[in-house]
Amino acid sequence: MNKIKLIIQREYLSRVKKRSFVVMTILGPILMAAMFVIPVYVSTRQGDVKKIAILDETGIFRDKFTDTKTILFTNATGPIATLKEQLSDSGYYAVLHIPKTEAVIPSSAIIYSNKQASVTVTGAIKNTMQKEVERLKLEASGVDPAVIDSAKTKIQLASFKIDEEGNEEKSYTEVSMVIGYVGGFLIYIFIFMYGSQVMRGVIEEKSNRIVEVILSSVKPFQLMMGKIVGIAMVGLTQFILWILLTAALVTTFTAMTGASLSEAGSAQMVMTENSRLVPSDAIPDEDEPGSDELQLVMEALHSINYGTILGFFLFFFIGGYLLYGALFAAIGAAVDNEADTQQFMLPITIPLILSIILIPYIINNPEGPLVFWASIIPITSPVAMMARIPFGVPYLDLILSVALLTLGFLLTTWIAGRIYRTGILMYGKKVTYRDLWKWVSYRG
Amino acid sequence: MQEEILTATNVTKRYANHTALKSVTLGVPKQSIYGLLGPNGAGKTTFIRIVNQILAMDEGTITWNGEKLSLDHIFRIGYLPEERGLYKKMKVGEQALYLSQLKGLSRSEANQRLKRWFERFDIMSWWNRKVEELSKGMQQKVQFVVTVIHEPELLIFDEPFSGFDPINVNILKEEILRLRGQGATIIFSTHNMASVEELCDHIALLNRSEKILEGRMADIKKTFRTNSYVIQYDGVKGSLRSILHPSYEVLEEVMEENLSTARIRLPQGTGPNDLIAHLLPHVTIHGFSELLPTMNEIFISKVNEYSALPR
Structure with a gap:
């Protein structure tokens, strides 16, 4: 069996000493780490702050938009045409126009930007408006604001597996x-x-x-x-x-x-x-x-x-x-x-x-x-x-x-x-x- | 009878479609240089692989100094196969150490012996180079060293000279004779009849999976002699035919620088003295020797004889 050991040793050492093994060993983790690290890096990256001008003709959403790490909201005035014209020079990423409508509570808005507005931005805007509109509608129908706040719930679905002996085990699909x-x-x-x-x-x-x-x-x-x-x-x-x-x-x-x-x-x-x-x-x-x-x-x-x-x-x-x-x-x-x-x-x-x-x-x-x-x-x-x-x-x-x-x-x-x-x-x-x-x- | 290091009895090896060895019996005397001859496909390599226990035989026995050949004997055999090579990407010294250790040497022992051999062959400076950087001749030297490094009692060379340049062939021959002098026995498998003639003292001839001839080379040559002689004499070419009785067959006569050489086959019952007695009164004899058949002639005549037989 001594000979098998010699063969194993040769096969092992001759490969581990190869340059390609060293390269792969170093490169592999870099690629794998990149898989974890890049999303973190992208999501925590500062500096790329988007400023958004809001022209709220309804006045309902004034001060309802809160700034995030990457989005700054500013209230703007003036006719929308001027804002649109000045968009490229103003340093704003986009202009949000909430026009006055027939309905008391508006449910639509328009966003103008030079580039395709990012999902983060549109998502944040939609989310804020949706919540506010929901709140207003509930209030309008006579619901107490305290009740509305307390009604905000987040559902967590915990799943358990039960085996034949009846033991429960929490499972995470x-x-x-x-x-x-x-x-x-x-x-x-x-x-x-x-x-x-x-x-x-x-x-x-x-x-x-x-x-x-x-x-x-x-x-x-x-x-x-x-x-x-x-x-x-x-x-x-x-x-x-x-x-x-x-x-x-x-x-x-x-x-x-x-x-x-x-x-x-x-x-x-x-x-x-x-x-x-x-x-x-x-x-x-x-x-x-x-x-x-x-x-x-x-x-x-x-x-x-x-x-x-x-x-x-x-x-x-x-x-x-x-x-x-x-x-x-x-x-x-x-x-x-x-x-x-x-x-x-x-x-x-x-x-x-x-x-x-x-x-x-x-x-x-x-x-x-x-x-x-x-x-x-x-x-x-x-x-x-x-x-x-x-x-x-x-x-x-x-x-x-x-x-x-x-x-x-x-x-x-x-x-x-x-x-x-x-x-x-x-x-x-x-x-x-x-x-x-x-x-x-x-x-x- | 001389003591045999290796004795094969009725060794038979069958493959799916053909029989590679048919009840082969042969004995390799100690300290001989034993030529294993035969045309391609005669079964030489199969026999050698069986001795090296790379292949198993189907029937028969092989003994080593009288005891049954077993795995323990592998360390006492050095084998240079016909298909030989080295790991190209591996360093020479490291590779030689590896192969020596596989032959049962300890690392330090292998290291010592290899250093000695490498210095002998003047390849020490290549110790840390990769095999692929070496010339063919140097690779062959390395290959030879790892074949003999464990000082085997039996050395088996399969077509040892193929691919070697003339200088290396000479070194190899010298080393083979030196190793024999130190007590090793050598089995040689080859087509190269000139080297057989030069080195071997025993031969066995295989043809179509069977042994058709075996023995001391000198004895074999004697049995194949044809009562023919070579004579060198001073005289005109062609004069012998007129001098000798027609029962003396003049095979060939050439003349070079006033010296004629003739090959003569004597009639049965007559000897060299009869021939000389006939010639003495007529020509001046400069040289006289028996014309023995070459191994090449024996090989060809023997193989043809068997090939002519119905299978």
Whole structure:
């Protein structure tokens, strides 16, 4: 076994020392951190304050508009025609014209601007006017203003899952969706990235003609497993470095700007929950913007059992990688160069792509029959089950999936080992599926 | 009988469509240079791979110094395959260390031995360069070093001279003879009959998965001799035919700078002294030797003989 260790060590070190590994390790977290940081940066960016002139002919909305971090409202006078003419020179972003109408309480307004008025601006204006009009109408029908204020309610829908023993558990669908999607997608990417590294490694050994030199010291199976395991460790190393570096980057950024990640999270959450697509800080008259959502998100984030999810992630990552890694190795052994791999790649890529296509379906309906089978059958289960796990999966399904994946990778490793040991010494022969079958079924 | 380091008995290897080795029996004497000859596809490489335990045989036994060949013996074999190469992107020293460790050497031991060999071959300055930066000749030297680094008792070279330039071929030959002198046994698989002639003392000839000839090279040559002699003499070309009895067959006669050379096949029952006795009164003899068949001739005649047989 000492020799397998040597092979693993070589495979690992030769890849980790490569410049491309270092570049990817540094670049990956920057990209990932950018995903979190850019929205925060954009939403907290100062300096871009929009001044808006209000020409309120009704007088109803005077002083009702409150300034926000990015929007300043000013009352203007004069005929609207002059304001419109002077718009470009006046330094105002837009002019809001609320014309006098027949109705006592107006319900329409016009906004003039040089550029398309942003959603933030129109959203803030509509929101303010709507609230005021609602209040006026209620008052007009004789409702006490105190009652109106006390009637302002925000609904929070908490959902609980009840299992068979009657235990209740609070569930957070949105967070589960995000985790399921990210988890499934990561496994897909890792299987493809590192699986094809296994294949290229085998082809390299074959085309360098070093393979027979090595096979005079080790068994073909040892060489194959050493390569697969070595590259798996490269993948895990990269994954762990990514997490650490991403965390470091986000922390550094947060410390520098004072913005917190959870604020960004809540801002995004509001955007997705709110059909009006208005960022939370554009709703001016809520006392503490986003505080409820923030609380909800934090609660949800704390509710996730990270230990369990990470544990299953590692299992499905390693299991899926071993299952496909062995097949990738077999393909590498069967061909002479990378161009010939095409014909054998299809049976590997189709189930993988199928499982990635299934992810949105799974996170919308984690209990469907198709989802059940996809998360049980080993060729799709690593991705499909990972997407399903955050929603809670019955133990029986989990056990079945884990057992079948274990059997699956043992089987593919066995098959791959047989293809590998024959193919690796075969040069200049155009291999067909029939040949592969012959190699697998050949006794001895 | 000489002690054998490696004895194969009835070794058979079948593939799906054909039999690569058909009940092959052969013995490699200790400290011999053993030529494993045969046309393409005769089964040489299959046999070598079985000895290296890269392939498993279907039937038969192989023994190593009398005990059954097992995985432990791998460390005592050095194998230079016909399809050989190195990791191009890896540094020379690192790679040599890796391959040496795979052969069972400890890292420090490998390091010491490699440094010695690299200095011998004058490639020490390349230790930290990548293999792809090396010339072909230097790569071959590195390849040779890692084949012999663990001081194996049995060395197996499959087509060792293919792709080597003449200077490296010479170095390789010297090293092979030196290693044999230190007690190693060498198996050689090749088409190159000139090098067989030069180096081997034993040969085995494989054809169509079967062994058709084996033995000491000198003995084989003797069995294939045709009672022919080469004679150099002072005289006019063509004069021998008139002197000798017609039962003496003059195969070829050439004349260079007043010295004629003739190849003569003697009739059965006569010896070289009879020929000399016949010629002495007529010409001045400058040289006389037996004309032994070359390995090339033996190879071709033997293979043709078997190919003519119905399968």
